[in-house]
Amino acid sequence: MAAHRPESKFAPSLWGDQFINYISDSKHGHHISTEIFGKWMDEKGNFKESIKSDAKGLLSLYEASYLRTRGEAILEYVPSFTTATLKSMMPNLGSPLKKQVERALVQPLHFGTPRIEARSYIAVYEEEEHKNETLIKFAKLDYNLLQMLHKEELRQFSRWDYGEISRLPEYMRPIYKDILELYNPYEEELAKEGRSYASYHAIERLKELARGYFEEAKWFLEGNLPPFEEYLKLGQITSTYDYLVTSSFLGIGSTRKEDFEWLSKKPKILVSTLIIGRLLDEIGSYEFETKRGQLAIGIESYMKDNGVTKEEAMDKFMELCTNAWIDNNEEMLRPSCYKSRDLLMHSLNLNRVTYAAYKDKEDGYTQPEKVLKPHIVGMLVDALEV
Known part of the structure; x- marks a missing residue:
């Protein structure tokens, strides 16, 4: 202790x-x-x-x-x-x-997302009676310096290659093929590092995601409600988080082949992230989807299988998310079972981003101005006054 x-x-x-x-x-x-x-x-x-x-x-x-x-x-x-x-x-x-x-x-x-929480706490600490002014100044400088780095990264990500414009519609010229080709330059860089195996796993997760979307599309078009367990199994794939976590490993130079193989076996910490991502999405997007006349498959299938109300289904989803968080906590306490604690942090931080996006039963990706804009502005636009 x-x-x-x-x-x-x-x-x-x-x-x-x-x-x-x-x-x-x-x-x-x-x-x-x-x-x-x-x-x-x-x-x-x-x-x-x-x-x-x-x-x-x-x-x-x-x-x-x-x-x-x-x-x-x-x-x-x-x-x-x-x-x-x-x-x-x-x-x-x-x-x-x-x-x-x-x-x-x-x-x-x-x-909470660490940098968002850091900014919030700096403001709170400034009101403390026994605050340390030097500490506050260093905290603000640290925040602003990292924000400058994030801005530069965002600038790099946002560059538009005008030579690619000719590849757009007729109609969307095999998007799937284009996305796969996205990995070509990464493969070249990874090969130089002796990590050519990394892009293979990201591409496989992308293929799995495309197959999952196809199955969900059939449910929508046919108006079918699958059994909830079947839905949740596929929903973990279409949450996109398996693909996102795997892709994020490409940028970690210390990851090795066995790390990607471990991830492909769906360890408990990854499954917990997939469940949180899928179910919080279902809760946050339910009202918007039903207003548009769409079938909210997850909640509707649980209601049908268990004979419960919408509110009871949402309560159950939150219970499942709580259990997934507990799984995540347990796995974070077993770092000796894994190659690197940094790998575990990717799942944990993705959970935190999910919570920020779907907090209070809202869908931040559908209503970014209301839900996500304050976070984005705080992290990437407004510096702290020193």
């Missing part, structure tokens, strides 16, 4: 630093016993009344619960307990703690 280090200049929380240590150790792949939480439980297994007045401690406990794994009975009860207690305390909280609690109750820190 991490050492107990109360923050200087702050009165120690009655929780000590236990939950902060739990979060830190779990995020870095270290197991820490949940027995540390037992001292704040009464004989009936409920949290003691005395802890319900410590908002900072409750917030840390709330955040820690989202890094839980299976078998951690205490932490399974924590989200509902801390959410209800923090909501009741909100009217009496001062800033910046109130802002932190408001944000956390909408989105736990573990679900």
Whole structure:
């Protein structure tokens, strides 16, 4: 267990630093016993009344619960307990703690995209009574420097090759063939690095994605609702996340042939990402698709199979997403089973992007102005004033 280090200049929380240590150790792949939480439980297994007045401690406990794994009975009860207690305390909280609690109750820190969360916390920390001005300045400079790098990358990605214009319609001149040809220059570069095997796996995932889209198209055109289990199996492919994760490995110079082979076997951490991507998409796009007269296959098939309402189906999807997050947490605690922790982070961060895109049952890809634009502007356009 991490050492107990109360923050200087702050009165120690009655929780000590236990939950902060739990979060830190779990995020870095270290197991820490949940027995540390037992001292704040009464004989009936409920949290003691005395802890319900410590908002900072409750917030840390709330955040820690989202890094839980299976078998951690205490932490399974924590989200509902801390959410209800923090909501009741909100009217009496001062800033910046109130802002932190408001944000956390909408989105736990573990679900957040790191750079977006960094920008948000800089603003919160500036309101702290005992803030360190030098630390704030360095944090802003770090943020702005990385933002400049992202802008340069975006400029490179956005270049248009006018020589390619002649290849566009009649009609869309085998798009599939063009996309496959996209990998030709990558193959040349990868061959120089002795990693020519990498593009093969990305292309195979792309073929698998195309086949999956074809099957889904048949469901739409025929108006058929497949059994939910059949839908979810195919939906993991058409989430596109298997293809995205595999393609992202191309840019990691340390990946080896066995890493791609491991990924092609659909390890649990990848499956958890596919499930989260598919089901949050279903929840976020349901209203928009039904208004357009489209068949929302995932939710409709679950409703049909189980005789439940739309709301009950969505609740079940959120439960499945929670279980997938727990799978992800467990796999992040087993880095010794894999070649590189960097590979695991790609799945974890893709989960975070998914959560940002489909938070609050909205579809950020269909309504980018409303959902994604604030994140994009904050990360790529507006620098922090130093």
